[in-house]
Ligand code: C2O
């Protein structure tokens with residue numbers, strides 16, 4: 001993996017500084033397989049978010065706190081999770097998908113495809129050893145627009161990739177909340193208008209549940225920032241103003257450090273950034289540069305004596321232990337992402353004004369497709385045939401072709417792929433589990449189909465996923 005990624009070019013803004021010099025160290029060996037037990041109860045909890053102006057909201061969470069629980073393991077440890085569904089709405093089943101973790105198929109948390117959904121009052125146990133260190137998260141894979149909209153997710157940090165420890169670490173989980181103007185309740189999570197376009201955006205932006213928070217960091221230090229876009233919908237372009245910063249991992253997996261100017265992150269995408277903080281009293285602003293007017297999301301405020309004096313040259317993380325694709329022997333596979341109808345057209349046919357969708361209207365909606373096939377219905381219960389069957393152990397070179405004017409962050413379960421190239425941008429080869437397709441962009445990825453089972457592939461703009469842009473494939 002390390003060798004395949006050497007010689008990575010620059011991307012982001014064209015005036016990016018030269019790359020850093022240090023190569024990826026070899027993967028670190030996993031520690032002993034001790035067991036970490038985790039109890040999660042999905043339930044409605046009336047809790048105030050830091051950004052809800054003191055109003056308690058009907059959040060759906062896995063733990064008794066408004067912000068997502070943070071689960072930390074060391075590489076090699078086994079995570080044994082006991083999930084209880086404490087939701088009371090009839091039929092409101094849940095499951096947990098461990099996003100980006102290359103785990104055994106029956107632990108992947110996709111209802112109907114690999115497990116029965118967990119009905120209200122029922123429980124379910126998950127057990128696996130995550131094979132890669134890095135920044136991950138987990139989320140429900142049922143009624144996802146609403147369940148994720150109300151907060152049903154957690155963060156999963158697998159330690160064991162730092163060969164030269166950084167001075168501090170902060171998690172920056174970026175998402176919107178769809179709140180009423182006075183922030184006392186939720187707006188409808190799904191609209192036909194949004195589903196047919198770029199998704200229904202939240203109204204209140206947040207980092208770790210707070211609006212533009214101040215986050216204290218040590219001064220003149222190399223701080224690791226684990227940045228996650230956990231929004232159901234919004235694509236952000238993340239950058240830090242006021243400090244040198246380098247990307248050291250993408251979707252949890254180490255890459256040779258390169259200067260961060262800004263990075264487009266669709267829902268579910270992560271980057272690990274190492275940033276040299278300013279001296280005592282100085283601050284750095286995290287922005288979303290996506291729109292013409294940058295939006296400040298959080299401020300890092302430096303406090304204390306200087307930790308480092310040498311020029312910024314961030315230590316790389318240890319390489320991930322992922323089979324490198326064998327491009328010489330690869331099979332080619334084309335996936336075309338298209339629209340089947342516009343939201344407006346479907347809304348009109350349903351006699352709807354484009355406002356909030358009723359369940360009937362939603363289940364009639366198929367707005368998006370992969371290889372001209374829309375997932376039937378809005379739930380997971382009607383399984384279509386697999387979109388493709390892949391031979392276990394074979395390298396597949398996949399062309400991901402977006403023929404729509406919208407962006408789609410495409411996620412593949414159970415595997416990490418190498419992003420090879422784009423028709424529109426200069427990308428360094430890197431591993432990922434979710435790749436953002438810009439409008440009309442084609443991206444080539446490759447991976448070894450080395451994880452047997454039934455795996456999802458879908459857009460992670462959840463409204464797109466639930467209105468057709470979802471498929472599954474089999475590795476056997
Ligand atoms: Cu995070 Cu099927 O997704």
Ligand code: CU
Nearest residue numbers: 408459461464
């Ligand atoms: Cu999409």
